[in-house]
Amino acid sequence: MPTALPLSAALLSLLTAAPKAPAPAPVTGPSPQVAERLIGAALTEGHAYARLAELTDGIGPRLSGSEGEQAAVQWAKRSFEADGVKVWLEPVKVPRWVRGEESARVVGSERHRAHPLSIMALGGSVGTPAEGLTAEVIEVRSLEEVAALGEKVKGKIVLFNHSMTVAADYGKAAGLRTRGASVAAKSGAVGMLVRSLATASLRSAHTGAMRYDEGVAQIPAAAVSVEDAELLHRLLAGGPVKVELKLGCQTLPDADSFNVVAEVKGREKPQEVVLLGAHLDSWDVGTGAHDDGAGVAMVMEAARLIGKLKPAPRRTVRVVLFANEENGLRGGKAYAEAHAGELANHVAALEMDAGGFKPLGVTLRAGPGGAELVAPWLKPLDALGAGSVLQGDAGGADISPLIPARVPFVGVRVDSSRYFDVHHSWADTLDKVDPKELAQSTAAVAWVGYVLAEVPGVLPRPEAPPAEAPKPAAAPVGTPKPAAP
Amino acid sequence: MPTALPLSAALLSLLTAAPKAPAPAPVTGPSPQVAERLIGAALTEGHAYARLAELTDGIGPRLSGSEGEQAAVQWAKRSFEADGVKVWLEPVKVPRWVRGEESARVVGSERHRAHPLSIMALGGSVGTPAEGLTAEVIEVRSLEEVAALGEKVKGKIVLFNHSMTVAADYGKAAGLRTRGASVAAKSGAVGMLVRSLATASLRSAHTGAMRYDEGVAQIPAAAVSVEDAELLHRLLAGGPVKVELKLGCQTLPDADSFNVVAEVKGREKPQEVVLLGAHLDSWDVGTGAHDDGAGVAMVMEAARLIGKLKPAPRRTVRVVLFANEENGLRGGKAYAEAHAGELANHVAALEMDAGGFKPLGVTLRAGPGGAELVAPWLKPLDALGAGSVLQGDAGGADISPLIPARVPFVGVRVDSSRYFDVHHSWADTLDKVDPKELAQSTAAVAWVGYVLAEVPGVLPRPEAPPAEAPKPAAAPVGTPKPAAP
Structure with a gap:
């Protein structure tokens, strides 16, 4: 049971001064015993890392619609059952794109x-003819530059070069990958290459999602390694350069998959849901250790540890392992639709999808007063360097469909500065995840999940998004929120 | 003309005290004008880097016997001619191994x-049957461990795992790659994998030479990425693991190639030769930018700059771009044979083959008194941090056949600490070479080459190698001397 702690006058005034604060709740602090149990277990038992090894070494890549994905769904269900956590599967139709x-x-x-x-x-690209596609390359740095070049693009392969060197550049560069093919096709391009969105490279290509605009020719699109983008840049300085591109990829009919949903019922307000999410799918290269096996391991372990608390926290903690984050977001959309009727009772949603790195602190996307509600409860994370509320929004691709329902978002920010060394590449493998850092982030997620389920008040809901805002589904998929530089 | 400089009494006593010093020569110091010209040009003209770009971007990989190698030979000849440096080709029969x-x-x-x-x-491995080879894996850490395992190795694929993490470990681990297949085959293994000899990895394999002992079954041998060696290690902890290996490589009949030899004749003692070497061949992956395009660019530029000096240095500076360093050392052996009659007049040999990194200083393999001879002439390299004689031997695979003739070796040591991030891999490309560092090393090589050709005395020859020493040809090929940690 949480123990009532004396609260300083200053803090009390802070809380009561919060505008639009929810109805006053009995002020209590977190239970030191629960903090010891959750954080101690996450840091010492090594359970999250062992689970991550099962998922990455045992199952491996798990692109939507693949056998690996099906195996991962069954593994997740079995694992929750083994942990004594109630679990069920919710059907999702997922795209099935195969590389060739x-x-x-x-x-x-x-x-x-x-x-x-x-x-x-x-991911999502059409293939080339079997004999390949050969054309001159034209290099651009932005979507806008394609339009400016006009006729010069016609019949060419457009190379989107860019200068991403640090994780914070990812958001900017991702638009080239996602939208570049259709923008280039509108000007008559016949193919598209994008410099890999990578912060380290040993001639390694990094894939990722793209999508075609309706009514525009669908042209083949591929990521090229940083080294090869630079090679093309150097060769182009000397005159015309032709590239031959052969892609055997294709999109097959949609496949049946599932969101894996597990929960620990709340003792007082079981209808109030704290959602802890991650995505179970990965790309077809590497084993998705950081993206997003680490997030899966963290939230599964949070459920296991919170599930062992007697009594359970005040509210329900629900873990969702989303299907198809990488190339469709079908799992996130399906969850929002299937649970539309209870979203008003979703008091918080958190998604871990920025790698298995050390935790830096907590972020919020909530109404005024949110920080004041949770900040006093984060003290047990101080020794991990994660006990503060940080500037910047919380979010996550799979929970973005919950924005219209004004579900408050909470984040455990991790140090993603090296995430894009391996993201969406063959190199995203278990050895890249530091067991210590994963244990620390798992502790932070378990604790924050508990706090949200136990703290007497609930987070004020954020403002409704402006009507003209882009639909959540249009956000670049596979886009984590890297730590601020 | 070198200018006679006053010499301190202390330095004079050092020189005269050197045991077995050569016959006293008129004591002079280096010409400041020549130092300015050589070092200034190397640091400001960017010529070495431009040449390296021609070799890597223009020609690319150049494995012995390949079209790329032939193109590189012709390019090198044309380039020396364009520089006004006398050049000729010396025939070498090279092995022709193709990957498939x-x-x-x-x-x-x-x-x-x-x-x-x-x-x-x-390189050098036999292929597998077309349908591949499937067998259980057995993991070892050393050649000795294979013998200790005895019967357990029979019918298995032996994985040579090791713990190379820094450049200084290369020499130790290289023996596993070079000799592992035959050692494993002696115990009945059917295949061999070696963890890549790499100090960084993004799921990248690093190839390299191997050789079969006579009278032992020739089994297929491959390098596996660090990540995959670790995956196998983890999976093996849980029980037996089978691997399927398909290698399409084969050895074709020897091909015709050449050592490219260029020289600047000495003004006083043209029969005395200072050899500056590098190897023109590379592996078939990457573009051999560090290995050994950088060395080639340095010694070619040294020849160009020294060739422009009026008058020429006292002795002849001969640049040799060796064929087939990587998988046979045929170029080094051919040079030693073809020039056997003049090796007694080879007063120094230097090989640059540890990457295009910043210079750290000069190493020697000479008789007593060598350091005292050259040290006073290295001062112009002080501002580059390379003006000292360092501990540790000089050497180089291609010049190792000159050891029996007691040719003194000189080295310009470079900071190879990151060399094995890319060595023998797809990632050894131009972008990995820092133009500043290449220019600095080029300056050091040009200056050291000039010093050896101009200093009044010659280096005392080292002791003859002991009769029971392994033949130079048996040294692991492709093995540079990394900088001491």
Whole structure:
């Protein structure tokens, strides 16, 4: 049971001064015993890392519609059951895109010999003809530059080069990957390459989602390694450069998948739901250790540890392992639709999807007074360096469909500065996750989940989004919120 | 003309006190004008980097016997001619090994699903049957451990795991790659994998040379990425693991190639030769920018700059771009044979083959008194941090056949601490070479080459190697001397 703690006068005035604060609740602080139990277990038992090893080494990649994804769903269900946590599956139709054989090369000329290029088709791309597609390359730095070039783009392969060097650049560069093909096709391009969105490279391509605008020719689109984007840039300085691109990818009919939903019922207000989310799918390369196996391991472990508390927290803690975050967001949308009737009772939603790194603090997307509600309860995370409410929004692709229902969002920010070294690449494997850092983030997630389920008041709901805001579904998928630089 | 400089009494006593010093020569110091010209040009003209770009971007990989290698030989000849440096080709028969299609995977079991493995055949390996080779993996850490395991190795694929994490570990781990297959085959292994000899990895395999002992079964051998070696290690902790290996590599008949030899004749003692070497061949992956395009660019630029000095230095400076360092050392051996009659007049040999990194100082393999001879002439390199004689031997794979002739070796040591991030991998590309660092090393090589050709005395020759020492040809090929930690 949480123990009532004496509250300082200053803090009390802070709380009561919060505008639009919810109806006053009995002021209590967190239970030191619960803090010890949750944080102690997360830091010492190694359970989250062991789960992550099962998911990555045991199952491996799990792109929507693949056998790996199906195996992951069954593994997650079995694992929750083994943990004594109630679990069920909620059906989601997911896209099924398959990669196939792929290759690219710079065609030799009198200025240079041929060069193989390290590429990966972007998820959702159409394939090329079997014999490949050969065209001159034209290099641009932005979507706007394509339009400015006009006729010069016609019949070309457009290379979207950019200068992403740190994680904070990802959001800016992701638009090139997501939208570049259709923007280029509108000007008559026949193919699209995007410099990999990577902060480290050993000739490694990084895939990711793209989508085609309606009514525009669908042209093949691939990510090219940073090194090869630079090679093309250098060769283009000397004259025309031709590239041959072969992509065997295709989109098959939608497949049946599931959101995996588990919960620990609240003792006092079981109808009030604190949602802890992560996504179970991954790309088809690497084993999705950071993206988003780590998030899955954290929220599963939070459920396991909170599920063992006697008594249970005041509210229900619901863990959702979303389907299809990477290339469709169908799981997030399906959850919002299936649970539309209870979203008013979703008192908080949190998604972990920025890697298994050390926690830095807590972020909020809530109405005024939110920080004052939770801040005093975060003290047990101080020794992990994560006990403060940080500037910046909380969010997550899979929970973005909950924005219209004004569900408050909470985040445990992690140090994602090295996330894009491996993100969406073959190198996103278990060895990249530091067990210590994963344990620390797991502790933070378990504690924050508990706090949200136990704190006497609930977070004030944020403002409704402006009517003209883009639909959540249009947000670039697969986009985590990297830590501020 | 070098200007006679006053010499301190202390320095004079040092020189005269040197045991076995060569016959006293008129004591002079280096010409400040020449130092300005050589070092200034190397640091400001960017010529070495431009040449490196031609070699890597223009020609690309250049494995022995390939079209790329032939193109590189012709490019080098044309380039020396364009620089006004006398050049000729000396024929070398080189091995011709070709890679072909290759892949590997962990076979799925009830404990884990299948995993693709990132591998590359080792240079010289035989291929597998077209349908591949499937066997259980057995993990070892050393050559000795294979013998200790005895019968357990029979019918298995031996994984040589190791703990190379820094450049200084390379020499130790290289023996596993070079000799592992035959050692494993002696115990009945059917295949061999070696953890890539890498100090960074993004699921990247690093190839390299191997050789088969005579009279032992030739089994297929490949490097596996660090990540995949660790995956196998983890999976093996849970029980037996099977791997399927498909290598399409083969060895074709020897091909015709060349050492590219260029020289600037000495003004006083043209018969005395200072050899500056690097190797023109590379592996078939990446573009050999650090290994050894950078060395090639440095010594070519040294020849160009020294060739413009009027008058020429006292002795002949000969640049040799060796063929086939990576997988045979045929160029080094051919040079030693073709020039056997003049090796007694080779007064120094230097090979640059540890990457295009910043220079740290000068190393020597010479008789007593060598350091005292050159040290006073290195002062112009002080501002580059390279003006000291360092502890540790000088050497180089291609010049190792000159050891029996007691040719003194000189080295310009570079900071190779990051060399093995990219060495022998797809990632060894131009972008990895810092133009500033390449310019600095080029300046050091040009200056040291000039010093050796101009200093009044010659380096005392080192002791003859002991009769029981391994033949130079048996040294692991492709093995640079990384900087001491």
